[in-house]
Amino acid sequence: MKKRLSISDIANNLGVSVTTVSFILNGKAKEKRISDALAKRVLDYVKKVDYKPNQLAKSLRTGKSKSIGLLVEDISNPFFANIADHIEKLAYDHGYHIIYCSMKNDEQRAKELIQLFYDRQIDGFIIAPTEGLSVDINNLLKSSVPVVLFDRPLSDVETHTVVSENVEGAYQGTLFLLEQKNAKRIGFVTTVSTQSQMKGRLEGYMKAVDNIGMDLLVKKINYDQNEDDVLEQLRDFISDNKLDGVLFATNYLAINGLKAIKKFDLAVDKLISFDENTTFGLVDPPVSAISQNIQEIAQEVVRILVNQINGKSDKIEKVVIPCTLIAR
The missing domain is CATH 1.10.260 (434 Repressor (Amino-terminal Domain))
Incomplete structure (x- = not known):
């Protein structure tokens, strides 16, 4: 060079x-x-x-790096990949570049990434936080670093948040299976997690099932289990409970569900996933979806963060964005 x-x-x-x-x-x-x-x-x-x-020299001179850190659970997940794409384009229109990383639900990795970005003097953080990051994010806020949390807020971190309407989305998704698909026994497949968005989706399912007096049938799966174990657990859950409908809390769980249905020839065809995926309209059985409004989430996240960076934010914003039900 x-x-x-x-x-x-x-x-x-x-x-x-x-x-x-x-x-x-x-x-x-x-x-x-x-x-x-x-x-x-x-x-x-x-x-x-x-x-x-020299951008580094310029940032030392002006106090602005014109870069934003985006930390998500897994950038290969379609939801995070799509939202990162929108955020990157919107940030660029405001003169900022995005640096993004996957935390992989690893608390130590996430802490190291936050420190790395902080040391590089990025202008702000957009974070879909993994568990155990409250102290680190509060330290950023104490240092007057602009921060927006999205997808899953933290109860002990008082900052700007942008989230989907998880409870209502899961509630409407369950009602869709009950009323439009005529499902009689609906199971809910989720992860072993205390994250707020997962708790909200479970709450929405429970609310819908309680309203008609149906059995609560919930299966929680560890994030880091190998695929064969997951498929066998799904087979047992669906077969043992004689399910004819399933609500999956995430799109990757729904994809595992489709694999289990095909592999074990399971008799369940009323399926809905929280989060859309391009394959859901192409498979048999088709998968309906509770789709998060990715574009609006990205717009709100970037708007709020840029306002913070430019000193135009005088109060904490907590934005809740409705979901859209895609019926198949």
Whole structure:
């Protein structure tokens, strides 16, 4: 790679002062009474040599890195991948770049990533927090670092949040199976988790089932179990309880459910997943979905964070966005 040119190199090559070059590159030529001819000469040279400013040096000078850290559970998950794509485009429109990482539900990994981003002086954090991060996020807030939590707020962290209407979404999804699909025995498959969004989805299922006096049939699966064990657990849950309908708390659980149905030839065809997936309309049995409004979530997250960075946020916002039921 070629040696990076500095402002000093440009000044020496043109026979002008470093201060003059700096003023011109920062759009202050007229303010500092620098002639149009000299400004044009410097800018033409900069374009010719393809000068790129040192972003780290600029961030130290201005206090702004023009970068935002996005930390999610798993960037390969379709929900997080799609929302990251929207956030990245929206942030870019505001002049910011996104650096994103997966925490993999690993508390220590998540803590290290937060510290890494903080040390690199990013301008703000967008976090879908894993468990055990309350102290770290509160420390960011105490240091006046802009933070927005999305998907799953933390009860002991008082900051801006953007979440989906999890309870109502799961409630309507369960009613869909009961009333439109005529399911008689509906099970709920979720993860072993204390995260608020998962608790909300369980609450919505329980509310719908309680309303008609149906049995509560819940299966909780560990996040880190291997696939074969998961499929066998799903087979036993569906068969032993004679289920004809299942609500899955996440799209990856629904995909495991489809695998179990096919592998063990299970007689259940009334399925709905919290979170959409492109495969759900292509498979047999089809999977209906409680779809989160990814675009609106991304818009709200970026709006709130940019307002914080620019000092335009005078109160904590807690935004709840409705879901959409996609019936198949």
